[in-house]
Each structure stands twice: as C-alpha cells, then as structure tokens.
Amino acid sequence: MRIEFENQTIDFNVLYGNRKKLSIHIDSTGHITIKAPNGTTDAAVMEAVERHGARILQKLQAIENARSAPKTKEYQDEGKFLHLGKYYYLHELIETKDLNEDELKASLKKFYFNSCKKLIAERIKTYQTQLKVKPKTIEIVESRTKWGSCSSDKHLTFNYRLAMAPLEVIDYVIIHELCHLTHMNHDRSFWRRVGSIMPDFKEKEEFLARYGQAMTL
Structure with a gap:
C-alpha cells in the first residue's frame, strides 16, 4: 500500500494478526510494516499512516542520511x-x-x-x-x-x-x-x-x- 504525504510517497506493507493495537515499524533499511489487528479496514490503516506521516518521513530521511554518509x-x-x-x-x-x-x-x-x-x-x-x-x-x-x-x-x-x-x-x-x-x-x-x-x-x-x-x- 502507499499514500502521498507532503508531496512524498510512503510505501508500506500491512501485517494483520491477533493483536489489540495498530503499530508502525520501520527497519534499518527503511522498510515500513504496519502491524494491525485482524479486521482493521484499509481506511483505518491509511489514516494511521497519515497521522504519523511526519515522523515516518523524518525517520526515513535519517536512515537515508546515514546511508549516504561521506x-x-x-x-x-x-x-x-x-x-x-x-x-x-x-x-x-x-x-x-x-x-x-x-x-x-x-x-x-x-x-x-x-x-x-x-x-x-x-x-x-x-x-x-x-x-x-x-x-x-x-x-x-x-x-x-x-x-x-x-x-x-x-x-x-x-x-x-x-x-x-x-x-x-x-x-x-x-x-x-x-x-x-x-x-x-x-x-x-x-x-x-x-x-x-x-x-x-x-x-x-x-x-x-x-x-x-x-x-x-
């Protein structure tokens, strides 16, 4: 899945499971995984990613900065x-x-x-x-x-x-x-x-x- 946030594209995968809350995970390579409770709608997932969009982009930028270190x-x-x-x-x-x-x-x-x-x-x-x-x-x-x-x-x-x-x-x-x-x-x-x-x-x-x-x- 993906959304557009502040003129940037955020790509992510969604992993559904037997859990109570939705959480956002970004690994050291910049791969984003949304862990959501079974039955969570696409709209709810998209809303959560958009709500945390600024933090996600900031973290992705930090990873990219470190990766391209002189x-x-x-x-x-x-x-x-x-x-x-x-x-x-x-x-x-x-x-x-x-x-x-x-x-x-x-x-x-x-x-x-x-x-x-x-x-x-x-x-x-x-x-x-x-x-x-x-x-x-x-x-x-x-x-x-x-x-x-x-x-x-x-x-x-x-x-x-x-x-x-x-x-x-x-x-x-x-x-x-x-x-x-x-x-x-x-x-x-x-x-x-x-x-x-x-x-x-x-x-x-x-x-x-x-x-x-x-x-x-």
Missing part, C-alpha cells in the same frame, strides 16, 4: 557532519573562521560533547521518572566501542558521538542504560523493561549497528 571528513566550511541524524555544513555547527584543521576538529568535538551533555540531561529526566530509577552520576565520554554504560555503583556514561544520532536513538541508549540500574544483565527481565518504555527498541539497535560507523569525526 567516507572522508572534510574539515572546511562545506564539509558535512551529522547532528541529531541530519547532515550540516561544518560552518553551521561551529565557528570556522581562521581555524586550521586540528583546531576545527577540536572545536567540533567540543560542540558534540556539549550537545550530548545537554541532550542527555534534558531527556533522561522523563525516562528515569517512568522507570523509577535515578543514577548517582552521569558522564559524557569518548569511546570507540560503547554508546553507553552502567556500572554497579549506578554511574552512567554516554558516548559523545550520540549527539550525531537521531533523537529516538539517543532515547533508546538512555533507556537501555537506565534499565541496567535494576537489571545489570541482558536477561529477559531487562529486555522486557526496555520494551515497556520503547517497544521498537530493536530498530534503534539495528540503526546503531548499521550506521554507527558514520557517526564519527
């Missing part, structure tokens, strides 16, 4: 860098005048650190309330292997490169680490807790696995 970083005014899932010219993110490449790279890293710190501080409040947990400390770090971590003493760390990801992906990492405050292992209880807040968390994991390499300096 392989070589160009530290000049017209070089492009990710921020919140979208590409921006370097001069749109930081001041570039009279700075050499090393200075530009240092300034951009500082921008990402500050942006990530602000985003985490703002967005963690809601989720820690929902999960009824509170970390002792939160730190923004540089890591090549982890997007976030939780220690046994309730110390959370988040990779500064998360500032390059779409907001919903940042939210997933926040929820993931907050859930570790009560479930240190990745057991069924842990994933059930994650899913209770973000049912489509697997899509966010797939996004990081597929496009995380583009989120770098």
Whole structure:
C-alpha cells in the first residue's frame, strides 16, 4: 500500500494478526510494516499512516542520511557532519573562521560533547521518572566501542558521538542504560523493561549497528 504525504510517497506493507493495537515499524533499511489487528479496514490503516506521516518521513530521511554518509571528513566550511541524524555544513555547527584543521576538529568535538551533555540531561529526566530509577552520576565520554554504560555503583556514561544520532536513538541508549540500574544483565527481565518504555527498541539497535560507523569525526 502507499499514500502521498507532503508531496512524498510512503510505501508500506500491512501485517494483520491477533493483536489489540495498530503499530508502525520501520527497519534499518527503511522498510515500513504496519502491524494491525485482524479486521482493521484499509481506511483505518491509511489514516494511521497519515497521522504519523511526519515522523515516518523524518525517520526515513535519517536512515537515508546515514546511508549516504561521506567516507572522508572534510574539515572546511562545506564539509558535512551529522547532528541529531541530519547532515550540516561544518560552518553551521561551529565557528570556522581562521581555524586550521586540528583546531576545527577540536572545536567540533567540543560542540558534540556539549550537545550530548545537554541532550542527555534534558531527556533522561522523563525516562528515569517512568522507570523509577535515578543514577548517582552521569558522564559524557569518548569511546570507540560503547554508546553507553552502567556500572554497579549506578554511574552512567554516554558516548559523545550520540549527539550525531537521531533523537529516538539517543532515547533508546538512555533507556537501555537506565534499565541496567535494576537489571545489570541482558536477561529477559531487562529486555522486557526496555520494551515497556520503547517497544521498537530493536530498530534503534539495528540503526546503531548499521550506521554507527558514520557517526564519527
């Protein structure tokens, strides 16, 4: 099926089943699946897709942006860098005048650190309330292997490169680490807790696995 939304075409498949609510799933390749209760009319499906059209297009654009990531970083005014899932010219993110490449790279890293710190501080409040947990400390770090971590003493760390990801992906990492405050292992209880807040968390994991390499300096 397909609909036209804001002069763009949204193609999707519909999967009917024994479920109570209609849900929209977008995988890491941009494939859209509508999971609907048995007996749901085509009109109801189309209305739901149209109602969430803006969010769907935003996510599809983020996937396309990550897929077309430039392989070589160009530290000049017209070089492009990710921020919140979208590409921006370097001069749109930081001041570039009279700075050499090393200075530009240092300034951009500082921008990402500050942006990530602000985003985490703002967005963690809601989720820690929902999960009824509170970390002792939160730190923004540089890591090549982890997007976030939780220690046994309730110390959370988040990779500064998360500032390059779409907001919903940042939210997933926040929820993931907050859930570790009560479930240190990745057991069924842990994933059930994650899913209770973000049912489509697997899509966010797939996004990081597929496009995380583009989120770098």
